[in-house]
Amino acid sequence: MATKLDAIIFGATGFTGEIVVDNAPEVLQGLTWGIAGRNSAKLENVLKVAGKKIGKDLSKIPIILADVEDENSIKEMANKSKVIINCCGPYRFYGEVVVKACIEAGTHHVDISGEPQFIDGMAVKYHELAKEKHAYVVSACGFDSIPAEMGVVFAERNFPGTVNSIETYWENTVDFKEGESKAMLHTGTWESVVYALSHAKEVIALTKQLKPKDYPELKPALKVRRYPHKVPTLESYFVPVMGGDRHIVTNTQRLWFENEEKRPIQFENYVGYKSLLYAIITPLIVVLISLLSQFNFTRNLLLKYPQIFSLGLISPDGPTQATMESHFFQMLFKTKGWTKAQSLSEQPKQQLWTRVSGRNPFYAMTGVAMLAVAKIILQETDKLPGSGGVISPGYAFAKTSLIEDLEKYKYGMKFEVLKLEA
Template sequence: MAVQGERLDLIIFGATGFTGKVAVFEIAKLAKEKNVTWGVAGRNQSKLETVLKEVSEKSGEDVTKVPVIIADVGDEESLLKMAKQAKVILNCVGPYRFHGEAVVKSCLTGGAHHVDISGEPQYLERMQLEYNDMASDKGLYVVGACGLDSIPTDLGIVFMKKQFQGDVNSVEVYVEFGAEDPSKSEGAGLHYTTYESAVYGLAHANELRPLRTKLYPNRMPSMKPKLEPRSPIHNRDEIGWSIPFMGSDRSVIIRSQRHFYEVDKERPVQVHVYMVTKSLLKIMMLVFMGLIFLLLAKFRFGRSILLKKLKQADCRRRDQFCPTEKTRENSKYIATLFAEGWKEKASEPDEQHTTPPNKKVVAKVTCKDPGYGSTSVMLILSALTILKESDRMPGRGGVYPPGAAFAKTSLIDEMCKHGIKFEVTSNL
């Protein structure tokens, strides 16, 4: 436990939310191993204490004496007070479009690093545009997308590049969500905030182009051969039926690749990301439902239809919308990365090879309970990496995607020790 007046190593903000509770459970198991001090924060002291009691009973670790901090996204003073008590804030309060900026700003003012699990490109890129200089000046790191969105794919490409031992030209990523035992599957399971974030992300997708023009006024070099996107519905022999993945992974990966090119003078990797669904019928259903979802999300009345039932629900009913523990335990995630490039390395990052690609490597990133258990482990290990290995991170602070932030640290090795597996499955 921290000495009176000292900052806690980590504070989980939003500890009474669905993901926050899972993060508390995971940190209860990791804190002793990693020798860190931590606390929980949220709006309601009674609910926070209840979470600590429930986690104590479930984990076998007595965490009832863990510090409890009262903080509310609508109260800047409380957020600043929280930030001044932590070295790193683990922000689990979404949608980040509405609630994220206030926490980032308070962390930078109060002297705390900030990590979150956002999968919202508009929020992530706007934070980099508006707060990178401030974070760098203060020697603080703000790293978003430190969960399933988008550590497996972003750091998966970092892992791939290290194993490739040549020049990687392109990577096609195929993500698959499934069940360890399909006969026991109860459906995918989705938390309300994740659903709400998706609705508003699609509704405001038109914000990205002007935002990116400001964030990146200079264009990246055009690498050859160019990686063209595959057909919207295609069948790859090694994988199965797939469609373009609408998550934030590709946008996060591209930000990291731009950093590697501009700062580390490395050849940028071209990337496309797809989602696997084994059945063509399921693909057609997903496309149909996706088109309806996209159409409704574009208009205020449509968003009202998509969110009305859940907005009117009380907290108890919202919890029923969450995945059950049985569903979580049975769920799995696989990201398969197909890389092509050359055995030889060019002397300059934008130098074009004169011969066709002559090397292929396939890697996989796998984990269980991806959306909540593994996401929480990724978030906690990301925060610990900032604490223990900031000297191996870029600059002296700033706003980064996880690939750029953690490429030279031991985070991948730490994740492998805690259930998130990175491996090469083919090297030709």
């Protein structure tokens, strides 16, 4: 393969990888792309099945054999593409070898990791080298955390003044068919969560290394509402989400301050439950799972019996196609700040409500988002900050057309301005 492909989807035979391949012909139209993994026969079958779904012959799509246990094969893959779309997790175990190979080859890397230890660890270890090699490494490019990150970008673009804080309120609607599995996620996601929780202390040390010493103390401070509460126009009871989007958005705000001396935006995110009982019980279950993940024996039980500990939300088979298709989400963004006429020493008087919404967010939307960010890196490199680095999506794509691009696709996202209150 003399000429580099524009993109390679690595881990294409996995649950998420197959969905990424399904959406690649639409999103990567006009670009050259291939798929990679360990098993040639399985990779051929992925292309065959995807081709039948969309009515296209994908048999000519290049297949590259690569295995995280064989570092040379990963290096060879990285040298064959301009950007690697990495679907192979948990990234704590399988991610670094791909990131390192990509950076050394000067190849860009995007993934869907929501694992803060991996994300911050790669930034501490490889950010300077990535800049030197002009390679962009961007994690959290799926549902975790493109809607939140680009939702913050969209809110700030439409806020006529200076933003102090943003709170998000996430609601899900799923139409489960009678007798059908209630699973919403594949066990691969569960494994990533369990291992992230089991090493939560690592995040504190990594955050300390990354945070600038002159990072400002922001006032008025945004307080977390830890008890179930309601917000106007929405029916759910909302409670804080542990980790996830908040960590990524905070990283983005750190990068804006560190590189452009921009005032950071304070951020909190909440998830909604239709039942007050679920809003009370679910955080307690999360705390229990976090505790159980700290010890080898109980951690192994969590990994062995995901359906039991997740109350049926996690399955080795993943959600059914009908469940994924009936899953709708919306994130409401409450943005508070100062009008253009106000001094920042005053109390913020202005509030903007915006919304990000879409269908099949955990998988089809995640696939589309990861493909879209890879395409943006290739086509709008001049709009990305600096010359490379290990950075977050909200910082990487703030000045690009990613929002407009995501609105084009069947499984993209809708961005709306709802109301401005002065």
